Amino acid sequence: MYDCIIIGAGVVGAATARELSKYNLRIAVLEKGTEVCQGTSKANSAIVHGGYDAAYGTLKGKLNVRGAKLYQKLSKELNFSYDKCGSLVLAFNDEDEKKLEELYENGLKNGVEGLRIIDKDEILNMEPNVSQDVTKALYCSEAGIVCPFNATFAFIENAMDNGVELFLEEKVVNIRKENDYILVGTEKGSEFKTKILINSAGLYSDEIAELAGDKEFKVKPRRGEYRILDKKVSDIVNHVIFTTPTKAGKGVLVSPTVHGNLIVGPTSDPVDDKEDTRTTDKGIEKVDEVALKLVPKLSLNETIRVFAGNRASIEQGDFLIFESKNIKGMLNLGGIDSPGLASSPAIAEEVRDFVSKYIDLTEKNNFIKERQAIPHFNELSDEEKEEILKRNPNYKKIICRCEMITEGEIIEAIHRNAGARTVDGIKRRVRPGSGRCQGGFCGPRILEILSRELDIPVEDILKESQGSNIVVGRTKGVL
Numbered sequence: 158m159y160d161c162i163i164i165g166a167g168v169v170g171a172a173t174a175r176e177l178s179k180y181n182l183r184i185a186v187l188e189k190g191t192e193v194c195q196g197t198s199k200a201n202s203a204i205v206h207g208g209y210d211a212a213y214g215t216l217k218g219k220l221n222v223r224g225a226k227l228y229q230k231l232s233k234e235l236n237f238s239y240d241k242c243g244s245l246v247l248a249f250n251d252e253d254e255k256k257l258e259e260l261y262e263n264g265l266k267n268g269v270e271g272l273r274i275i276d277k278d279e280i281l282n283m284e285p286n287v288s289q290d291v292t293k294a295l296y297c298s299e300a301g302i303v304c305p306f307n308a309t310f311a312f313i314e315n316a317m318d319n320g321v322e323l324f325l326e327e328k329v330v331n332i333r334k335e336n337d338y339i340l341v342g343t344e345k346g347s348e349f350k351t352k353i354l355i356n357s358a359g360l361y362s363d364e365i366a367e368l369a370g371d372k373e374f375k376v377k378p379r380r381g382e383y384r385i386l387d388k389k390v391s392d393i394v395n396h397v398i399f400t401t402p403t404k405a406g407k408g409v410l411v412s413p414t415v416h417g418n419l420i421v422g423p424t425s426d427p428v429d430d431k432e433d434t435r436t437t438d439k440g441i442e443k444v445d446e447v448a449l450k451l452v453p454k455l456s457l458n459e460t461i462r463v464f465a466g467n468r469a470s471i472e473q474g475d476f477l478i479f480e481s482k483n484i485k486g487m488l489n490l491g492g493i494d495s496p497g498l499a500s501s502p503a504i505a506e507e508v509r510d511f512v513s514k515y516i517d518l519t520e521k522n523n524f525i526k527e528r529q530a531i532p533h534f535n536e537l538s539d540e541e542k543e544e545i546l547k548r549n550p551n552y553k554k555i556i557c558r559c560e561m562i563t564e565g566e567i568i569e570a571i572h573r574n575a576g577a578r579t580v581d582g583i584k585r586r587v588r589p590g591s592g593r594c595q596g597g598f599c600g601p602r603i604l605e606i607l608s609r610e611l612d613i614p615v616e617d618i619l620k621e622s623q624g625s626n627i628v629v630g631r632t633k634g635v636l
């Protein structure tokens with residue numbers, strides 16, 4: 158019997174697992190995907206928002222501000238990429254300036270530090286490439302950028318270092334209250350008994366809630382489309398540059414990424430299908446129009462990828478965190494759209510407080526607080542390179558020439574806790590395929606390494622989800 162089961166290994170489930178792993182609890186995470194971080198957490202703007210946008214008095218407002226603070230500490234403890242680079246919301250007319258005032262006042266009420274409304278000279282001094290038509294901006298020093306994949310991997314790896322069990326390809330399809338436990342059934346036929354159940358299934362959290370008879374919310378997915386620009390044009394801005402927000406969301410942004418690219422987007426359009434993450438000409442045109450208004454010299458022709466993600470939005474407009482009416486001990490995390498990434502460590506604390514109502518939480522005395530990232534060979538000093546090569550000659554062989562990723566990094570990504578099992582899983586952990594050629598050169602090498610290290614035929618290696626096999630058969634008997 159588990160003390161706690163978490164459904165979903167996105168950033169929220171992973172952060173929750175890590176938070177709960179501090180205590181003497183038996184914990185499992187059930188994930189339907191072939192890997193961790195295959196839901197919304199893999200496709201978003203990657204911003205740790207300051208917290209001035211969500212209305213005062215909402216859970217979003219409270220948890221975003223707390224989450225942004227926690228990221229500063231967690232990124233150091235768990236060694237994932239995070240940069241508190243600050244953000245600017247640009248105003249171009251009186252109406253926008255009024256909105257900035259509202260955001261500023263709301264931010265102060267939410268407890269956001271480092272907020273200032275600044276004038277044109279200061280803006281252009283900070284960001285010479287934004288539009289000369291800018292009149293004012295809201296500067297927030299507390300906003301930052303993060304690698305959402307590596308944050309998620311860091312949370313789950315460290316949770317597993319502390320005893321959390323992860324079950325992949327276990328889609329939850331049944332939830333039933335038995336006498337003194339909750340019985341969770343999966344599509345494969347596995348059954349898990351638990352005292353506490355956490356529903357952090359993102360876009361599918363409404364369907365999980367319904368399994369317990371909870372019909373308080375319905376996810377209405379909203380798609381956001383993006384461009385990723387090549388590193389060579391990324392130094393055009395240094396902060397996250399936002400347009401003024403609207404009812405539909407925080408609007409389009411232009412931002413550096415922690416990996417040195419530029420991200421431009423997103424749109425915010427309702428879609429019927431939760432898995433509909435197509436990009437469209439219309440969507441990308443919308444992105445371009447606003448982005449060029451913010452930063453007219455943007456080199457959009459240096460796009461190396463377009464992608465889209467779906468927000469788990471609900472009518473209520475706020476995070477909806479509530480105990481199931483029908484199954485005591487089950488907590489639903491509904492409506493975790495933006496700023497869900499920024500808020501995830503704070504949502505984890507809310508879950509911890511919920512668990513403590515049922516179980517006396519005692520801290521582990523052998524809790525492993527820190528986690529080391531996979532070393533990026535190309536960024537090491539000469540001495541560090543020599544040292545690592547003595548231990549592991551695989552770091553000598555460059556597999557991805559765009560991002561200069563070695564075989565050693567890829568092998569480590571496979572053999573860590575919650576290690577990579579798919580081509581995209583490798584890409585998200587150590588970045589081969591994220592550069593200008595988008596895997597054109599290293600793709601076949603990655604397949605071979607995965608096949609060799611996991612000891613499975615190359616035909617069985619997936620790009621990402623079930624059915625996304627890359628090699629469908631052999632032409633000459635030998636690959």
Ligand SMILES: Cc1cc2nc3c(=O)[nH]c(=O)nc-3n(C[C@H](O)[C@H](O)[C@H](O)COP(=O)(O)OP(=O)(O)OC[C@H]3O[C@@H](n4cnc5c(N)ncnc54)[C@H](O)[C@@H]3O)c2cc1C
Pocket residue numbers: 164165166167168169170171187188189190193194195196197198199200201202203204205206327328329330357358359360361362365379380381382423466467468469493494495496497498499500
């Ligand atoms: C376009 C866009 C931009 C965004 N930008 C930002 C931003 O800049 N900053 C920010 O803070 N937030 C942002 N967000 C929101 C943020 O990405 C999400 O709030 C966050 O990733 C949600 O994490 P999650 O763990 O709840 O969901 P997910 O990452 O979707 O994880 C849920 C997991 O549950 C699993 N699951 C589902 N059903 C089952 C089942 N039946 N059994 C087992 N497992 C199941 C899924 O496979 C998935 O892995 C953005 C979102 C989008 C779409």
